[in-house]
Amino acid sequence: MINVKSGRPGENPRAAMARGFTLIELMIALTILGILIGLVAPSFNNAALGGKLSSFASSLVASTQIARSEAIKRNAVVTVCASEDGTTCGSSGGWEKGWIVVLADGTVLQRQQELPSEFRIDEASDIDTLDFPPSVVGATTAAFTVCRATPVGKQNRVVTVTASGSTRVTQNTATSCP
Numbered sequence: 001m002i003n004v005k006s007g008r009p010g011e012n013p014r015a016a017m018a019r020g021f022t023l024i025e026l027m028i029a030l031t032i033l034g035i036l037i038g039l040v041a042p043s044f045n046n047a048a049l050g051g052k053l054s055s056f057a058s059s060l061v062a063s064t065q066i067a068r069s070e071a072i073k074r075n076a077v078v079t080v081c082a083s084e085d086g087t088t089c090g091s092s093g094g095w096e097k098g099w100i101v102v103l104a105d106g107t108v109l110q111r112q113q114e115l116p117s118e119f120r121i122d123e124a125s126d127i128d129t130l131d132f133p134p135s136v137v138g139a140t141t142a143a144f145t146v147c148r149a150t151p152v153g154k155q156n157r158v159v160t161v162t163a164s165g166s167t168r169v170t171q172n173t174a175t176s177c178p
Contacts, residue, residue, distance in 0.1 A: 049148060049155055054169075056119060057146045057157035059112055060099075061167045064130065066110055067101045068139070068165040071132040077104055081129040086111045089129060095121035095144065120149040120177055132165050139165035147177035 021029075063080050071078040081089035083100045087108060091097045096119060101110040115121065122145045130140045144159040156172040 046155070050171075052119070053146050053148070053155055053157045056115055056121070057144075057159050057169045060095075060121070060144060060146070060159050061169060063099060063101050063110055063112060064132070064159075064161055064165070064167050067130070067132045070101070070103075070109060071134045071165075074103070075134045077134070078102070078109070078132050079104075079129050080132070083111075084114075086113075091128070095123060118148055118150045119146070121146050122177070130161060137163050139163055145172075145177070149177045 067078040067080045079089065079102050080099060081102065082091035082095045082097065083089055084091045084093060084097045086098060086100060088106075089100070089102065091099075096115045098114045099112045100108050102108050124143045124145070127140060127142050130142055132139045139161065141163050142159075142161045144161075146157040146159065148155070154173050156177065158170045158172050159167060160170070161167050
């Protein structure tokens, strides 16, 4: 039996017509795909934001831990301070411009570069330096809020430094960036 439409022997005429997708079916599939991507994209953005905030908070924690251990090891005060130039303490832009871990003689042990412009680090008491003595207690206490300033985000990380020099990071979603 030869099919009249396709000219192929043994082919069913309906099978010859049922190949591929119609334009309407393709448009519906693309519309559904677009809606699904639109629903999933914000969760990816929040996950990426949370990762960046955690990374910046962890960098600050690492610097305080280095300062604390070096103070004990060297039996001298070690300071963590905001620094724009990466060599001396002092920053007109705050902690987000970067910070250093420095000895009393000015030797820089660690440098942290400036954060991307949309992020901010705010210290509740406007402290520019954290001093870590070689003793168990006496470190400068502080509470840093690491957040996204533009556009304002609802996710924050709060880095708390206690008088013993220990640190902890907590997640805060109740407030926006100060």
